[in-house]
Amino acid sequence: MCPEAVYLMAIYQDIANTLEREIRGRFRAGDYLPPESELAERFSINRHTVRRALDELVHAGMVLRQHGKGTLVLEHSLEYRIGARGRFSESVQALGHDAKATVIGRQTVSVDAPLAAKMWVKPGTRVFQIDTLRSVDNQPVTLISHYLPTAHCPDLFEQYRGGSLHAYLEATYALTLERKQGLISALLPTAQESTLLQYPRNKPLLQVRSNNLCTRSGNLIEYSVSRSRADCFEYRIEPRQNLITEGDELL
Numbered sequence: 001m002c003p004e005a006v007y008l009m010a011i012y013q014d015i016a017n018t019l020e021r022e023i024r025g026r027f028r029a030g031d032y033l034p035p036e037s038e039l040a041e042r043f044s045i046n047r048h049t050v051r052r053a054l055d056e057l058v059h060a061g062m063v064l065r066q067h068g069k070g071t072l073v074l075e076h077s078l079e080y081r082i083g084a085r086g087r088f089s090e091s092v093q094a095l096g097h098d099a100k101a102t103v104i105g106r107q108t109v110s111v112d113a114p115l116a117a118k119m120w121v122k123p124g125t126r127v128f129q130i131d132t133l134r135s136v137d138n139q140p141v142t143l144i145s146h147y148l149p150t151a152h153c154p155d156l157f158e159q160y161r162g163g164s165l166h167a168y169l170e171a172t173y174a175l176t177l178e179r180k181q182g183l184i185s186a187l188l189p190t191a192q193e194s195t196l197l198q199y200p201r202n203k204p205l206l207q208v209r210s211n212n213l214c215t216r217s218g219n220l221i222e223y224s225v226s227r228s229r230a231d232c233f234e235y236r237i238e239p240r241q242n243l244i245t246e247g248d249e250l251l
Contacts, residue, residue, distance in 0.1 A: 012049050015039075016056035023062055023073055025097070033063065033071040078136065080228075081236045082182060082208065088134055088142065088164070088226075097136050101162050104196070105131035108150065108157070119147060119223040120211060126150045128157060132165070133196055140197050142228040152214075152221050165222075166212075175221050177212040184208050184235065189227070199229050206230050 019033070033039070036054070040047045054071055057063045064072045080091055092099040107129050116123040127147045134142035146165060148156065153173050160168050169175040186204040194201045205227040212222040 012052040015053040027073045031073045100135045141232045144226040147223040176215045182210040
């Protein structure tokens with residue numbers, strides 16, 4: 001490939017990447033992108049290069065060209081990163097969306113043997129269970145059940161009222177969490193989950209189960225189970241070396 005062709009490819013791919021980020025962060029399904037002439041002027045390129053960039057988005061299924069109307073934005077999912085940090089609100093807000101967490105249930109329980117094995121704690125350990133409903137731009141998208149040993153955050157019930165739980169733990173107890181292990185699966189929603197998420201019962205939810213440890217002490221602070229609408233998210237896995245060490249029990 002000649003240098004000129006390589007340069008041209010780099011230009012339209014960069015523009016396609018920029019437009020993809022903007023579509024995910026600013027546009028909704030049914031919106032139209034600005035006309036090709038405006039995009040050409042904005043990026044200081046010719047319309048042929050703009051079309052090449054839009055071709056990339058068409059092939060990715062993000063937009064549809066409509067003759068005489070323009071480039072239509074199709075229904076798309078939020079790209080949610082599954083990495084060491086597990087902050088839902090922070091991740092969604094970084095994409096340019098408004099995130100909200102509402103507490104919908106709370107209780108103190110003694111964990112049974114199956115749950116204790118998943119949490120890496122002894123059966124009978126007292127834990128707080130806090131259930132939250134997460135919304136993006138006022139649309140309910142995720143339910144999360146948080147299980148936290150009471151010894152690490154004794155006043156959690158009295159103080160936490162919503163918002164980012166991990167940010168609260170860091171600010172109140174100086175507990176910075178890191179995801180040690182996670183497992184992704186699909187399952188059909190229960191009747192209650194279907195109602196809360198405004199989602200049909202015959203469509204799967206994406207479930208992520210995570211063990212979150214304190215970065216300073218290595219203690220397990222939280223075991224969480226999130227169930228998200230599959231039409232709202234696509235997960236990006238960002239593996240880290242030595243994330244799972246030999247001898248760790250799988251979820």
